Amino acid sequence: MGAISKARSQAADAGKFVADWMEHRAGVITIMEHFLYEPVPKRGAWIYTLGSATLFLITLQFLTGILLLFYYVPTTDHAWNSIYYIMNEAYFGTLIRGIHYWSANFLLAVIGLHMAQVFFSGGYKAPRELNWIVGVVLLLLVVIIAFTGYALRWDQDGLWATVVGMKIGSYSPFVGAYTIQFLMGGDTIGPATLSRFFAIHVWLLPAALAPFIGIHLYLLRRHGVFGDEMEYRERMAKLQERQRLEEYEEYEDDGEPYVGRRDRADRD
Amino acid sequence: MAELQKDPMTRGDFLGFGVLGTIVGALLTIPPAAFILGPVIDVNVRGESDVPDDWFRAGHVSEVPPDEPKAFVVAFPLNQVYSERQVIEEGVDTQEQTLRNAIWTSWKDLKPPGFIAELGQNRTPGISREQVIEAQGALNVLSSSCAHLGCPVRWLVKEDGGEFLCPCHGGIYDINGAYVGGPPPRGMYRYTYEVREDGYIYVKHEFDVGGDKGSQKPFVI
Numbered sequence: 001m002g003a004i005s006k007a008r009s010q011a012a013d014a015g016k017f018v019a020d021w022m023e024h025r026a027g028v029i030t031i032m033e034h035f036l037y038e039p040v041p042k043r044g045a046w047i048y049t050l051g052s053a054t055l056f057l058i059t060l061q062f063l064t065g066i067l068l069l070f071y072y073v074p075t076t077d078h079a080w081n082s083i084y085y086i087m088n089e090a091y092f093g094t095l096i097r098g099i100h101y102w103s104a105n106f107l108l109a110v111i112g113l114h115m116a117q118v119f120f121s122g123g124y125k126a127p128r129e130l131n132w133i134v135g136v137v138l139l140l141l142v143v144i145i146a147f148t149g150y151a152l153r154w155d156q157d158g159l160w161a162t163v164v165g166m167k168i169g170s171y172s173p174f175v176g177a178y179t180i181q182f183l184m185g186g187d188t189i190g191p192a193t194l195s196r197f198f199a200i201h202v203w204l205l206p207a208a209l210a211p212f213i214g215i216h217l218y219l220l221r222r223h224g225v226f227g228d229e230m231e232y233r234e235r236m237a238k239l240q241e242r243q244r245l246e247e248y249e250e251y252e253d254d255g256e257p258y259v260g261r262r263d264r265a266d267r268d
Numbered sequence: 269m270a271e272l273q274k275d276p277m278t279r280g281d282f283l284g285f286g287v288l289g290t291i292v293g294a295l296l297t298i299p300p301a302a303f304i305l306g307p308v309i310d311v312n313v314r315g316e317s318d319v320p321d322d323w324f325r326a327g328h329v330s331e332v333p334p335d336e337p338k339a340f341v342v343a344f345p346l347n348q349v350y351s352e353r354q355v356i357e358e359g360v361d362t363q364e365q366t367l368r369n370a371i372w373t374s375w376k377d378l379k380p381p382g383f384i385a386e387l388g389q390n391r392t393p394g395i396s397r398e399q400v401i402e403a404q405g406a407l408n409v410l411s412s413s414c415a416h417l418g419c420p421v422r423w424l425v426k427e428d429g430g431e432f433l434c435p436c437h438g439g440i441y442d443i444n445g446a447y448v449g450g451p452p453p454r455g456m457y458r459y460t461y462e463v464r465e466d467g468y469i470y471v472k473h474e475f476d477v478g479g480d481k482g483s484q485k486p487f488v489i
Binding site: 160178184191 | 304305307308310311317319346348349350351363416417418419420436473485486487488489
């Protein structure tokens with residue numbers, strides 16, 4: 001037995017130990033299995049990745065947004081300058097802000113594709129109506145986050161887009177004017193507007209977005225993306241049964257007792 | 269009803285819970301709600317504005333050319349958050365923030381009063397009382413903010429004169445700010461203005477809607 005293969009088997013043992021330890025105490029592997037494994041039809045399986053693509057882009061937004069906060073200053077006299085600093089002085093500033101900007105743009109496009117896929121495949125029908133509704137809430141949250149993010153640049157482009165957006169909103173019956181005054185922090189656009197848009201863009205709506213993403217994923221796993229609930233349960237049952245049998249076979253050969261369910265990576 | 273409940277509730281309990289719930293609920297919700305809705309309360313209940321209700325100097329009447337409009341930039345002081353007057357006075361190194369509005373001025377139908385040509389471009393210190401009234405009647409003092417969705421309109425020179433064009437959605441107005449074409453529902457907004465005997469045009473940060481409607485505050489910008 002060579003040193004490398006010994007080290008490898010030791011590492012595998014250690015990994016197995018950690019996985020077992022976590023599984024017994026927190027059921028981590030069961031949760032991972034439940035979240036990662038999903039039977040989908042072989043044909044056109046790529047279309048089912050649009051939701052994951054959306055989640056990936058939102059995650060990118062969170063991560064790059066947190067990074068940008070290390071330099072961005074939400075005041076009227078420093079906002080533009082701080083972004084200028086990010087773009088010209090900070091290490092990889094162009095990359096980080098570029099990812100934030102472009103993944104925000106792609107996010108809206110991918111959400112559109114994701115919704116189109118769900119719509120044309122009838123994925124919104126019973127029992128998945130609630131997930132469609134939660135999805136629409138997520139869409140609205142993302143749109144408002146995109147709108148408020150635009151103003152944070154505090155350049156001509158962002159400012160006038162914000163003015164136009166708020167004027168459109170102000171025509172809403174009854175609540176329009178009050179909503180816009182709430183957003184602006186007064187009766188004109190100004191320093192208060194930037195502070196408020198910052199608070200909404202960075203804290204309020206992302207904090208609201210996160211639990212709705214959780215509900216969206218929970219409902220997705222409850223009903224599956226494909227087939228009805230019964231079909232899905234049958235499939236999962238068959239899959240788990242097959243895995244169990246495979247494991248039994250393996251451990252019978254080794255003469256080791258069966259300890260717990262392990263994932264595929266452990267067995268190799 | 270009461271006997272169906274596992275934990276019977278008397279009328280007194282119900283009332284007690286109701287009163288206590290209302291008080292605790294109010295204590296928990298009113299401060300944060302008032303905290304973030306402050307500006308809406310200031311504007312709508314207390315009738316305050318972020319821009320002081322004063323006259324601000326735009327430009328001299330002699331600067332308005334006879335053949336095209338002229339834009340003056342007026343920096344209105346902005347009393348918002350860290351730009352509030354009290355913060356500026358007592359705070360550390362705070363700079364006053366301003367709302368810079370471009371104000372389009374032109375002579376009605378491009379017909380300036382006779383004395384304007386005599387003034388020349390030298391911003392003559394004063395004009396007479398009659399000239400003030402004459403100039404005031406002959407001026408258009410227009411908001412650059414498009415009546416559609418608020419983008420800044422600009423003067424576009426064409427062979428047969430020109431027009432105000434909004435870059436956002438193509439609203440068009442004539443030299444007097446009257447509606448010509450595009451999506452705007454009305455002509456350009458007119459500032460409340462006056463010409464004084466020093467020859468300067470003074471504006472307030474409000475629009476003269478005309479007739480019995482009086483004035484209204486500019487919205488958003």
